[in-house]
Amino acid sequence: MTTPTTPRIALVTGASRGLGRSTALKLAAGGVDVILTYKDNEAQAQAAVREIEAAGRRAVALQLDVGDSGSFGAFADRVKAVLASRWQRGHFDYLVNNAGVGVFAPFAQTSEAQFDLLVNVHLKGTFFLTQALLPLIEDGGRIVNTSSGLARFTFPGYAAYAAMKGGIEVLTRYLAKELGARGISVNTIAPGAIETDFGGGAVRDNPQLNAQLAGVTSMGRVGLPDDIGEAVATLLADGNRWMTGQRIEVSGGMML
Template sequence: MTESSTRIALVTGASRGLGRSAALKLAEKGVDLILTYKDNEAKAQEVLEQIGKLGRRAVALRLDMADSKGFEAFAQRVESALSETWRRDRFDYLVNNAGAGVQASFAETTEDQFDLLVDIHLKGTFFLTQKLLPLIEDGGRIVNTSSGLARFTFPGYAAYAAMKGGVEVLTRYMAKELGPRGIAVNTIAPGAIETDFGGGVVRDNAQVNAQIASVTTLGRVGLPDDVGGAVAALLSDGNSWVTGQRIEVSGGMML
């Protein structure tokens, strides 16, 4: 495969959890990666090593999704990485995955908690994508990350779910406005997954895990590779005609 024909994906928050799984699943399909991490560079390096073992090239760049003022400088680092590693000036796929959770009742959610979620999930997705637009290939793809919680409700996630609802609306607008460039934009909405999200409660609390499994049509809690595999499939050639869609990956949770 030549430099120009190699597909390159930028996956935010790829040092762990769903982002890590998506990056590795994409590498398995022959895609090269630009990964972002916030604090844990060592974990990001581990993912780079795994991608290398799959025969793909990857670089890791630090990014704080809550700091939109740093996005322009980040875009410049992406541009440099593309030039130095691939001798290209654009990449093909953007996966807006990085996020953070806050569990607090509606009555007890603070403004600081709310603002952090806005900055990371809604403002971050909006303005990071905006800054990266000149670096995305015409005919490329964008996958934003929502949550099953934008469809069903669990107490304690009002603010988080509201941000994800905003991401779903934003996705449709992005799909409409980027359509003339042939860029498809969709949303992946995971259900409850066994990761360290929210302190790892779904993974580590047997009672919570069993309760979620009991309301999931396929009878278990999701795993990171369930979502990572779906992201990679959505970015495959066979899905190039899908845009503006919300695709829930929850095993039929709360149907």
């Protein structure tokens, strides 16, 4: 296990933008080094690395397509190599499965290709990436999976997306049970509506939709990326060592 003088290391998928970027920056602000992944935009990822380094922490950006499970073995080898070269360690402490893609389609019009994309990225990707990285996670480490408020409340057009997130919540409980012997806690964070470019940026860019969602949220507004980044960083703080197998919704009280 990591000693008190050893810097903690988090691996955050999809951390070049949005919720993942905020999570990486908030973890760095709390003294955690970061391995972040990106799919396409290396420039954005390197900008996040520079911001983390400016905060006094170490960071590395690695390319990863979480929808391509065939690449996970090679990715795990790259993580192992960068841990050895940059940190002189064989393990990291925290895995945040954040990367995702949004698809809006009514149930009757959802295509098999759309369904398969969501399965591969959200459910299969989280399952097999965690499996591939498990030997590199410290005993006593933490895993945070990303669900959605849509697994609890419903909005037409998100049946397939929400079904994947429901699967993530069940998977989280099973991982918490099976990894408990190693002292690894596993929890789910479930964001509500957030102003990002996710799903085409509709919540951020459509004033009517933004106001509609704010109107069904107890706190009177939609969320911001830092609302989620701060929540994940808090969940990974030392005071939450005894929490596992839980779903934590961070939605400002949507649809209560």
